[in-house]
Structures are given as C-alpha cells and as structure tokens.
Amino acid sequence: MRKRSIALVLVAFVSLLGVPATAAPLFFDDFSQEQKATNTQLDNWTIARGTVDVVGDPDFFAGLCTGGPSPSHCVDLDGSTSSAARIESTGIALGPGSYQFSFWLRGNARNSSTDTVRMIVETGVTPGESFVLGGNAPWTEYIRFFSLQAPQVVNLVFDHAGGDNIGILLDNVRLEQVPEPALLALLGFGLAGACARRRRS
16 A cells, blocks of 8 residues: 555656646637727727737648647737737736746738837736747747746736737737646655655665
C-alpha cells in the first residue's frame, strides 16, 4: 500500500511538471466564427473606435493570415475606412491569482509602412505595452503575465494607431490562469516526504 501511495504521488507530480503551466483558457478567440468582411463587427469584442476587417485564406485577402496560427481567419486592426480600431473584449471575471495572456501579431503584409498597436489588460494596475511592427514583420506569438490580488472584471484591449486602411494583423487571443507555484511546491514536499518514509521503513 505504501509503495502504491508513493507511486501515485510521483505520477501526479511528474504529470504536472510535464504539462504546460496553464489550465483551460478563460478566454480564447481565433476569429474562426466570424464572417469575413470589411468594416465588420466581432462577436467577442466591442469596437470602441474605428473599423476592422476579418480576412483569411483562401477566399478573402488570401495570404494575409498565412503562416499564422489559424490561416482561415485573422483580423486587420485598421479597417477599410482609414480609421484605426480600438477593440475591447467582453468583461472577464477573474479571481486572485496569476494569469498568462497571449496573442499573435503580424505586420500589415501589404506595404512597408510601420504600424503600432497598444495592448492593454485593463486591470487598473497593469500598464499597457506598445508593439511597433514593420510591414514585413512575420507572425509572432507574444506572451505576457500579470497577477491579481482580488477578484476583478478585466477587459483585453488592442488599440491600433494609424488610419491608412492597412494595419497590424491579430489572431489567437488567449487568457489562461497559471497554477500557483505553491501547489507544485506542496506536491514536491509530499513526494519527498513519501520517499523519506519509504527509506525509513
């Protein structure tokens, strides 16, 4: 029985170490449910300013999403009205803890101009961050972390600067909770204690 308990603890601990330190997404949008169109709306976002285009392979501005995480759909943050967009997610209720926020960006892929988008996690304490991308900048995943000390409703924001109908492309926005290091440490101590008891016996 003792050997079986040690084995179970070991399997649980090794499994946690082998799995990425994220749980199921609290928010995820690859825009695949969106209708491809210029100057359109988005299901999970409010367009607070400007316009966006939903584009994708193989039939609507083909090639713009190529090489990204979901080539069939992505969003041009500078729609076709010369009015760069600010998009804000629906509110997400979060508890205290650590979180991982990731998203993919690409340069406009249609001219050599440099574009800027500001990413903001509206927690009241988390500063925004600006990304400046040349037109030929490839699809790249960006991962950021933040922590909350108390329950809060947050919004994810992408605020594009520009206004020339050709902007930064966005895809696969994801928010996940990160397991607390204390949990892994607790399992580690449990494993060490089980091994020590086994040696003594």
